[in-house]
Amino acid sequence: MDARFPAAPRRGRILPAALVVLVAIVVGACARPAAAPNTVPATPSASAPASSAPTDSPSPSLAAAFPVTVTDDEGTPVELAAEPRKVVSLTPAATETLFALGLGDRVVGKVEDFSVYPPEAASVADVAKFGSVDVERIVGLDPDLVIAGGSNFNPPESIQQLRSLGVPTVVLFAPDVATALEDIALIGTATGTADEAAAINADIQAAFDEVTSATAGVPARRVFYELDASSGFFGPAPDYFGTEMIKVAGGDPLTSGTPGVYQIEAEQIVDFDPEVILLGDAAYGVTVDQVAERPGWDTLSAVKAGAIRPIDDVIVTRPGPRLADGIRALAVAIHPELELTGASPAASAPESASTAP
């Protein structure tokens, strides 16, 4: 039976709350200057005696390229006092880009990647993986530049921690092709290889132009780009990188209809009646025959026409230098009758699993 006395106020909470306020005031008054959230100064320990700078060819850029301040995709200005000698890449796309820019020997750490490219990148130490970044290890490498992935690809907390420890960190996120090209250019600027970056972008642009003109007169084909079918169907969201790629490649993609949502109902697929089915999950072992045998799928135009094709999801959706290959492979997969110069046989699926962008 409850003792019916009037309830007392929650005194127990006032004391800790007051302590918090008091401490907050004290701490705020003597907060470390390096904890400022936005502008990140250059590494204070640039003159560390024992770190061995790897010998590499001097970059062919203009001598006055540094110091430089780049603005990353989150709008944060990052200042680089000198040309970075040691770079850490926390996205597979950045890894590819760095190697394509000829900076492979400057990459001291990368994010774990199951479809690593180029093959030389495999020997670089892994300092991060899906959803976690080993900040301590990165700090131990004393890098001059870290390239991280935005939109929660790397944990924002880790990025913030790196910045508060004085490591120049650039956050990139490319939801569309245009931004992907800007990112490549930005990496070039930040590493003193702006010319090489422009060259890569020119190649990509040329490939896009070629594909655009080749598919100009051809009616777009309805495409279902399968990302995963292990438990329910996953396909492109309207704001997905791959969606834009498919459109450029002359396809009319089926999307979930809601930004950020990748689930697609089986009914939607049947109702859409795709003319082409691209297996972006071919790397996970999904085969053409498996798809053709799915119950109720024999009514689909793509199945009847035998237009189920595996595709290397990595080159199609990774916002890096291989986009040129990706757009061509996509175009050929959607419109096999097209003849494209330089179309690489990259329509086949790689053996290992891949991580997206």
Added chain:
Amino acid sequence: MTGPILHADGVTVEVRSRSILRDVTLALEPGERVALVGPNGAGKSTLLRTLAGTLRPTAGRVLLGGTPIGSLERVEVARRLAVVPQQAALPFAMRVEEVVALGRLPHEAPLRGTRPSDRAAVAAAIERVGVGHLLGRDARELSLGERQLVLLALAVAQAAPVLLLDEPTVHLDLRHQVEAMELLRDLNERDGTTLVAVLHDLGLAAHFFPRLVVIDHGRLIADGSPRDVLSDALIRDVFGVDPALVRIAASAGRG
């Protein structure tokens, strides 16, 4: 101290529009020994709870040492009034001595914990109630009767001048019932502890308690010595049994 040490004044208790106690007035002088008797569901336990201050009456009031019990700090009440409940659930393993030691809670300073005087009081209580042979045992493994004795020891350790007991002998065998009654009498006569015990056994009550209070259907029916209270008519009306049964038990042993 002048005036009653514990005084229920016109106490009425209603729970969800059901009347449990109706206008009960009961005054206890220091050093009294009172048994509360009555049929099942009469309201005895409710009256005990009200006297203990854990149940606020719908009407009327309870005074402890002349002060309304509701206006006293619970700690203060606990120093002056101890309660032996019918049972207590034990979710954790607790040794018998740890259970008894809880009786010292009202006397402990919040931070300092037990002092040698507390430990001595616990030891004395255990010895006095006669549960020394249970030391070190897990209280959950005791029989119901043994547990009842441990709860009694707890209240004795609390060393309060007023002791309320709710059916303290329900699970005890006959010998232990008598021993418990003799202990209560001893606490009352030697230590001066004021006792109020709810008892179901009229014979025990009549034999060991000089004052009987009969409750039936929430009302105080009778209040006085066993001889005066336990008339044939009352036994028949209130308890619904042959008065002869009660006579035999009450007259056995010393009067």
Added chain:
Amino acid sequence: MTTAPLPAGAPGRLALRLRLGRPSRAGWLGIAGVISLVVVLIGGIVLGSVDLAPATTVAILAKRLLGIELGITWLPTAEAIVMDLRLPRVLTAMVVGTGLAVAGATFQGLLRNPLADPYVLGTASGAALGAAIAVLIPVRGLILEFGLLHGLAFLGALGSVTVVYRLSRTSPLAPLTSLLLTGYAVGSLLAAGLAMAMYVSGTGLRQIFSYLLGGFDGTSWLRLVVAAPLIIGGSVAILVRARALNGFLLGEEAAAHLGVDVRRERVVLLALASLVTAAGVAIAGLIGFVGLVVPHLVRLLVGPNARVVLPISALFGASLLAAADVVARMLGGVPVGVVTAVIGAPFFLALLRRARTGYEL
């Protein structure tokens, strides 16, 4: 007012026997707790994914903490690793471990349920939902290095306990039963909300998920300094009320008879334990087992006296969680919650086998 006189010559043998036994075991356990704390502290500073010579680590600590020069030089990166990464991380893990263990002990005592943990009244679900909502909201700002995620997790935890408490008061059931059942119901509802949030989260799913698994990435001195007073202060405030917690051992009615203001103490203890849990959960995510297994084990060893259980649980909770974090780091970024589960579950199963009779509630 008379107090019952002690009988002449209180039995010395009995009093002696009462003095020995559990209290000395508590002493040994306390010493063991302090030792393990020191060991884990050292381990957490010396070990990590970067190999630092122990001499270097000692030299850095000596210089920064005591101002003593030991004649060894080191890289600025080494200093950053030791002082800005490892040290605050170990200390944060200890603080959170303390909070979880103390809160767990409090809930177990208050709810008289040895299987209660700090999350039993919906704190975990509330925090998780708050964090998920924060991930969905495209606001990025920091106050004292805490993001929206921490703020909403904290508020979510406190909010859900408040809702559970208020709702439970309207039920005709006994207060404890009502609390437990309402906690379960509200927790389930919040979990459903969380599932929905995860469904629409898109790329934010990763962040929500890593929050759910719990971890100490991103700890910093500033965060520690803000959270520690809440957690340590709250824990101390609970410790001061150990007497009331002991009163609850035989039930709320017995507690009232022993002089505990049941109404007030229930609210205050609940509020303090929830505050400590909410703060811990806000900075470290949902880490399980510490709040359940540590106080339970301690109670098995030293008895249910809160005055002993609370501080010893604090010591071992701190050690366990900090040790789990070191192990998690050495294994290459395994979530801390996984490590505590792997350590905690076998312990718990062993506990259950030792339990002699069923638990009475």
